[in-house]
Amino acid sequence: MVLTMYLSRLVLPLKWTRAISTSVVNNGKRNFRKFLLHNKRGSRSFKEERKKLKGNEPTDVPVYHYGVRPTGYHDAKGNFIAVPEMIPELMVPDLTDFKLKPYVSYRVPDVVQSEFTAQDLFDAVYSRKIVEDFKNNKLDSNGNPTEPSEEEALTPEEAKERARRTGSDIFEY
Amino acid sequence: MRLTLLLFENVGELTKKYANLPERYIKRSMEQVYWKTPNAIQYLPRTVQRKKFRFTTNRPWTYQFLQQNERGTHRKKVFVEPILEWSIFRGDRVQVLVGRDKGKQGIVSRVIQERNWVLVQGLNCHMRFTGKDKDFPGVAVLSEAPLLVTNQVSLVDPSDLLPTKIEWRFTEEGERVRVSERTGRIIPMPLMADETHDYKSKSAYKESPKDTVESELTKITFSPTLRTFEMDVMNEMEKKEENVTNVADVPS
Numbered sequence: 001m002v003l004t005m006y007l008s009r010l011v012l013p014l015k016w017t018r019a020i021s022t023s024v025v026n027n028g029k030r031n032f033r034k035f036l037l038h039n040k041r042g043s044r045s046f047k048e049e050r051k052k053l054k055g056n057e058p059t060d061v062p063v064y065h066y067g068v069r070p071t072g073y074h075d076a077k078g079n080f081i082a083v084p085e086m087i088p089e090l091m092v093p094d095l096t097d098f099k100l101k102p103y104v105s106y107r108v109p110d111v112v113q114s115e116f117t118a119q120d121l122f123d124a125v126y127s128r129k130i131v132e133d134f135k136n137n138k139l140d141s142n143g144n145p146t147e148p149s150e151e152e153a154l155t156p157e158e159a160k161e162r163a164r165r166t167g168s169d170i171f172e173y
Numbered sequence: 174m175r176l177t178l179l180l181f182e183n184v185g186e187l188t189k190k191y192a193n194l195p196e197r198y199i200k201r202s203m204e205q206v207y208w209k210t211p212n213a214i215q216y217l218p219r220t221v222q223r224k225k226f227r228f229t230t231n232r233p234w235t236y237q238f239l240q241q242n243e244r245g246t247h248r249k250k251v252f253v254e255p256i257l258e259w260s261i262f263r264g265d266r267v268q269v270l271v272g273r274d275k276g277k278q279g280i281v282s283r284v285i286q287e288r289n290w291v292l293v294q295g296l297n298c299h300m301r302f303t304g305k306d307k308d309f310p311g312v313a314v315l316s317e318a319p320l321l322v323t324n325q326v327s328l329v330d331p332s333d334l335l336p337t338k339i340e341w342r343f344t345e346e347g348e349r350v351r352v353s354e355r356t357g358r359i360i361p362m363p364l365m366a367d368e369t370h371d372y373k374s375k376s377a378y379k380e381s382p383k384d385t386v387e388s389e390l391t392k393i394t395f396s397p398t399l400r401t402f403e404m405d406v407m408n409e410m411e412k413k414e415e416n417v418t419n420v421a422d423v424p425s
Contacts, residue, residue, distance in 0.1 A: 036211055091406050105384040106375045111391060124397035151399050159399075166403040 038064035085167060125151055183226065184233055185286025187259065193369040194234065202234040205244060227251065228287035230319065253289055254323055258341055260351060261291055261322050264365025266329045268336040269320060272297050278329055280365075282317070290319035291326055332358045 037046065072082040129149055133139050138146045145152055164171055181200045189196060205223040210216040227248040231237040261267060261281060268278045279293035297318045302311030320326045327336035330353040337353040339360060344350055351360040364374065372378040380386065400408065 035215065036213055091410060093406070093409060099385075099389040101383050101385045103381075103384045104390065105380045105386060106372055106378040107380070108385075108387045108390055116395075116397070121397050121399075125399050154399075163401045163404060166401070166407050168401070168403040170401075170403070 183228065183287055185284075187262070187284050187286050188232065191263070191284075191369055192232065192234070193371045199234055203238075205239075205242070207244070225250070228285070230283070230285060230290070230292070251288065253287070256289060256322065259286065259322075260339055260341070261326065261328060262363060262366040263368065264363030265360075266331070266334075267291065267293060267326045268329050269293060269296050269325070270327055270336070271320070271325045272318075274298075278334070285319060288319065289322045291322050292317045292319050293326070328353075328360060330356055330358055331360060332356055 040047075042050070069086075071086040072080055074080055129145070129152065130139075133145050133147075140146055160171070181196070181203070184199060184203070189199060192199065203226070206220050207223070208221040210219045223242065223244070225248075226233070226238075226242050228251075229238070229241060231241065261284065263281055263284055265281045266278055267281055269275060274296040277296055279296040281291050282294045283292040284290070285292070295315075295317070297320055298315045299318060300313050301316055303314055305311035328339050328351070329335065330337040332353075333356065335355075337355045339351045340354055341349055342352045344359070350362075352358070353360060367374045398405070
């Protein structure tokens with residue numbers, strides 16, 4: 001295929017033919033080393049062109065933060081508004097009289113524990129009351145308790161609200 | 174198969190065990206990554222790194238190993254016979270079968286599994302001069318040369334102190350032991366085999382102030398409650414935050 005292209009060039013020397021990569025040599029065109037041109041990378045002309053684009057399609061040229069999470073947001077004008085709650089607060093407990101240390105001695109035998117599943121948590125929190133209610137006939141026809149405890153009266157929405165009240169970001173979507 | 178896994182697999186089990194270093198550390202200190210594709214969606218995860226290492230008596234995480242395997246150095250490949258069941262350990266009594274010390278018995282001081290080598294204390298030695306200067310001839314040091322486990326060294330039967338071939342068999346209790354083929358006597362595992370850089374044996378380890386003791390480790394202090402980790406922590410700290418800016422409400 002390369003040979004025929006060269007031959008065509010010889011026949012029509014003044015005509016500029018556009019070459020198409022079809023040969024094996026050009027299969028290695030996967031070197032994208034220079035294609036991440038974020039922030040200050042790229043030539044001056046490239047950055048000038050990019051500045052013109054920025055107003056129209058800001059999502060095309062977002063600023064690359066290298067994985068650093070923001071502690072605020074940008075308003076319509078572009079000003080950055082800091083949100084103090086977005087700054088992570090390290091809650092470090094008091095470690096006086098705390099016996100567990102960073103390392104474990106080699107003399108210790110292997111501790112094997114089974115997995116603590118959601119079922120185990122349910123059993124630990126609810127099972128005793130359920131058994132007592134059953135014995136004292138305090139369950140109605142559907143099996144629900146007639147005198148629910150605080151945990152039993154909890155609805156899923158209320159439980160989620162309680163968890164979110166801590167201000168943690170694990171429920172962020 | 175992943176390249177890094179292949180490279181790391183060359184490091185022997187006994188080497189890792191003696192070092193007592195985390196495997197991730199050994200892998201990380203060994204590898205020489207020359208270029209790595211950036212972490213972006215248009216790139217496939219590829220690395221340009223050194224694939225062939227020359228293993229020596231210097232351990233893979235040392236600076237001397239790095240010097241010997243510097244970027245650009247190419248060494249001829251050393252063909253190492255793959256041994257399925259490694260039978261000679263640190264502290265074993267072995268007889269040297271070749272060289273100047275042929276027929277002598279000694280105790281294994283180092284095992285280098287990557288080259289099928291064994292260094293016997295005081296045997297198969299040569300003199301070398303370290304710290305040579307213009308005026309100073311250097312300090313004479315007696316250093317052992319490594320011996321191949323396959324045909325240059327042989328385990329010694331403790332009953333008659335003669336070299337013997339061994340087989341791995343199971344005792345009645347189910348323990349895997351080495352048995353001398355000639356006499357049938359069990360060759361016990363030497364005590365030095367348990368040794369690592371940090372301790373001579375696990376029971377002889379001296380606990381430091383930063384070590385958790387067994388009595389504290391085996392205590393169960395967990396009581397299951399219907400709280401998330403954050404709620405638990407807040408409960409401990411006795412903080413009740415009610416007016417919190419929810420992150421979802423912040424305009425993006």
